[in-house]
Amino acid sequence: MNRLIIAVGGGSGSGKTSFLEALQERCLPNELCVLSMDHYYLPRESHAVDKNGVHNFDLPEGVDFEGFRRDLRALKAGEPVNKKEYVFNNPDREPAILTFQPAPVILVEGIFIFHDPDVRELFDLTIFLHARDNLKVIRRIKRDRIERNYPLDDVLYRYENHVYPAYERYIAPYLEDVDIVINNNTHFLNALNVVYGFIKWQSS
16 A cells, blocks of 8 residues: 655644644544654653753754654554653653554654654655744643643743744744645634545545
8 A cells, every 4th residue: 555644744833733633533543644743752851951951842852753764664564653652741641652553644743843854755745834923822822831731931931942943943944845834823724625635535
């Protein structure tokens, strides 16, 4: 089987997770395999520390690209992949072992999904979720403050000192190189319909 790999990138708060969840809701379980680069973050102690002693989780050096590349090739070859769940460095959560089954279409997502050239060579279609900076800040606050119970000061500090600089340096430049740019300032319904139609055509 010729499995298609679709990569979805974009900055934090651009709507990548929501877009992929919407696609999953429309597709049958055996049509899609969704693999997040989040599960390939290295342990906390492996991440750089900034001048104020705060761990910076928004650098590509904190991602196990070799492991991600290996598992992506395995899925493309029709082999299942087992991976420890990423729990956002929460010591109170015990990570589960997740199993990813190969499917006709493999969707991969992450903020640094386009950073590694060897990984990029595996992609058949590249999509960039884009949104205005003020909206990304608001979405980041809602997610980290409300869903993950992070202090607001911490969320804002990380956005200003880690998230936004990383976006400018490592993520935004790929806007020029991807196949599709989805502007997600209000909704992504039309783009969702296009990508869904492409997936149905590929898996038929």
